[in-house]
Amino acid sequence: MEDFNHKTVFVLDHTQYFGISGDNTFQLEFVNSKGIESVVPVSKSLWTTSVETAAEYCRIVWDLFPTGKYIRFIVSDANAHIVNTWAPVTQNLTHVMNAMAMVGTPPPLPHSAEFTVIHGLRAAVEALAEQTEQQKEKRAKGVKVMNRARVICITSARDDSSMKSLEEIFYTVVTQQNFQTTQGASEFIKIDQCHLVVINLHPSGLDSMVTNRPLRDLNGTVKAEVHSVKARDFGNKLTHLILPHYDLASTTVTGIPMKEEQNASSSANYDVEIFHSRKSHSIICRNEQELPTSIKENAEYETVTLKWCTPRGVGAAELQPCLAQYRITPVDVTSRPSSCLINFLLNGRSVLLEMPRETGGKITSHMLSAHGGEIFIHTLHTSRSCLEDLPSVLESNSGKVTDYRINDFASIIHNFKLIPLKQYPDRLPDRNLMRLRAKFCKTTKYFPLTAGSTIVYNVRQFLEPMLTMIGKEEISDDEILKCQQIIYNLIAFEARQEPLTLPIGHHKLKGTKKDEQYRLLWAELIHILQIGPQSSNHKKLLTFIKNENVSEVSKDSKRLNTQVTNSPMSPPGSSDSTASKKKAQHSLLSSGNRSLYEIQVAADRALSRKRLDFAGRLCTPLGKIAKLYPNLKLDSVYTDQDAPQFSP
Structure with a gap:
């Protein structure tokens, strides 16, 4: 979906409903003159939640893409209010937040049919037909331009039927705008494809009748998806959506040593999550390496966990051969660990990031370093460098x-x-x-x-x-x-x-x-x-x-x-050894109802037949005792009765 990120339009619902509380309370601590702290619960309205989250979306995009990614804001109540244009001078958070401050919170007026988000959707479609500076330059050179764009509408609907009618109205407006563009002046451009993201925002304590719907094709021009989100989860949801919108990836740097704010003598390890281009991870192509990923807590997307390594300088002796480099931005820009990491890198230091190897041990895969006041993540060579000698064919x-x-x-x-x-x-x-x-x-x-x-x-x-x-x-x-x-x-x-x-x-x-x-x-x-x-x-x-x-x-x-096998020099019984073994196994298996003793005696007799008997027994008649050494001459002291005797 990154093809649609050249132009993005936020349509913010400014009707009376967005003036109510989002039931997302947080604590504020105040210290009075006597030094006693008092805790006051504060709750943001749906309007404040939508403006802050959309502004954070813009901050991430403009940090990573200083040029080429345009975002416009349109506020819709009884009319459509244009906050900024495609001009580069209005593409910054200062201009947007100043305009939002002038718009203010939704007025507490009774409900009226004139207050609707449809006015903002119509103005958004007209804005998509306008050309950006890059589109004008390409068309002036005769290059064909595909006008793909995205509209993110933050509103609140009653049920799925109301959401479906909103999608149909948007599709009708796009069709009418394309017809007018083909018949009108050349300063407008036809909308080739449009990605509509509708976010149904409702208070955290209430349930919504609107269900989530995945991305589907309404026709060949408009694709739409619906997300129903509670106010307390809206920040994580829009952060999750920005990753596929701009082909980004998340990396969590773990084990950052940092001194405690209240106790400078002790230190602890902290984690900082950063966003950058997904190519920084996918460019590592070796099969034996897999980046360690995990689902972030209270979020729906994966993050790659890399461990902090000993910082180094950025001198010529410390340069590392890298495959690519991409800008980074912290996810929580106001947190103390993120601020310390950013200041550390901007002071001319670089940080190596390690990942575990499947075969054991660790390998340095990425590096964080600043160039010209901007911080980049460098994807390092994890295999043989191009500066080394060519590998042997062996x-x-x-x-x-x-x-x-x-x-x-x-x-x-x-x-x-x-x-x-x-x-x-x-x-x-x-x-x-x-x-x-x-x-x-x-x-x-x-x-x-x-x-x-x-x-x-x-x-x-x-x-x-x-x-x-x-x-x-x-x-x-x-x-x-x-x-x-x-x-x-x-x-x-x-x-x-x-x-x-x-x-x-x-x-x-x-x-x-x-x-x-x-x-x-x-x-x-x-x-x-x-x-x-x-x-x-x-x-x-x-x-x-x-x-x-x-x-x-x-x-x-x-x-x-x-x-x-049958030669005279072969040992006796070797020719039919296999047959005799099979015959013995057959006799044991066909023993019938004989006892174990009878089977053992029969097996001993069968085995004894294969051996040559004692020569004395063979020469002695049956029933008589065979003499051992019959030809031996004995002294007079010994008699025949004293000689050893063996019974057959």
């Missing part, structure tokens, strides 16, 4: 990568080098460029960036010149024979279980089984042929790899594994 966001295929990438660039050609009538412009672009896209459809993410391009000594041949648009019959011979050689390597030569140190497949390496090699080679040129010989080579060679390799590898 550096990335996730760390240093040392296995980029730089030589292969340089070879592709060399192969696709362009030479300018003369333009001929029979040659379409950029025809060769489009052809080369299509070929380049096809060639780089599969291009692993690192050597650790590919196998084919790491074993070129086995695959060349086949890799070069399959990249051509056409393959001859002789080249097909060469490619088939290379495939046969690979099959022989796989049958002999020869390992592939992969880069040492950073390849993720280093140490993987040979069968897995060859499987990935064939899969990657098939993928390259599938996405590459699709000539008849390319398809023939792809079919040759799929249907004949890869299947034969898998059969040979299985046959070789079977022969090795």
Whole structure:
């Protein structure tokens, strides 16, 4: 909605209703001659609340945009009273507040139909058709000007139907004004688009029958929205609306050390909220950084919280490389912390602002500094500065990568080098460029960036010149024979279980089984042929790899594994270990109603059958005791009865 902020018109309701109290009381302290303080409650009228809040809206806009943003005031009662014009000399708060003082509070007269806000809306539409100084300059140069504007009407309506009729009247007036502009003199300009913001202001102690309505399009020219606000919340509401109106953002500077006003020996930390352009936050583009945001208390908008850092001077040695700078203005300009911060910066000091980093620690993201009597917020470089050396190609966001295929990438660039050609009538412009672009896209459809993410391009000594041949648009019959011979050689390597030569140190497949390496090699080679040129010989080579060679390799590898397993040098029971395990699991699962002891005994017996029994038991008849060391010659002291005996 920032396109509508070149011209803004405030229409203030000056009818009798706005002379009543807004039920928003505050305390005033008076000290009499005897030194006794007395507290008196004071309540502002709806008129005073609307004038003060609208003036604060203007202060923020004119602080941030000294030129180019025009605001006019129109007071409506029995007639429309023009407070200021589009002339730059009337675009200041001094002129506006002096005119408001002359208007005064609404008179306590009985209600009359002549007192209405419609007079102010009609005058506002006529003001929008007038040209500002910038619009006059552009039209004098022949530049087409889009007249977009905004009208903020502060009034009080009975219910939603009254508010709807007010919107319809405004739309009708805009249509009539555009018709008169097309038929009238050239000093007026047509209203292309208008944004109507109607604020229904009512006392804090009363409920309103008017409901909030979001922005909606009445037609192609007028957009309208309705806000129903109590008097005590009107300041926060208009402050919230100014952010999207002028594309502003809020920043809260926390942790500002400041001495206490009543006790100069002690200090405390305070917070100050400032407004500035939203681009100061959005220009930080690094992914790992997110500005800390929170909803402000008693408000509807978010504010970015940045911590005060040690102040520094503004000398040449302290200059920081920054991305952009924007004017700032405090939200509460009358508070003591805001006044101290502004005076501190105007005295030639600068303040660095810190934000937390996701990976831990803090980083300096912004700086507050004054230039020529105006205070700016500077968005600092949070990454590598343009004054530093260029980063290496090996550096990335996730760390240093040392296995980029730089030589292969340089070879592709060399192969696709362009030479300018003369333009001929029979040659379409950029025809060769489009052809080369299509070929380049096809060639780089599969291009692993690192050597650790590919196998084919790491074993070129086995695959060349086949890799070069399959990249051509056409393959001859002789080249097909060469490619088939290379495939046969690979099959022989796989049958002999020869390992592939992969880069040492950073390849993720280093140490993987040979069968897995060859499987990935064939899969990657098939993928390259599938996405590459699709000539008849390319398809023939792809079919040759799929249907004949890869299947034969898998059969040979299985046959070789079977022969090795059943060799005489294999340990006993290794060939049928898997089958015996499955059989034992099946016997345990099919145990029926046997007890746990019976199951354990059966499992021990099944396990004991796989081991060779003691030789003494095998040689001793059943029922007799086997002797240990039967051929050992014993002394006379020992007898056969003293020898150790084992029962079967």
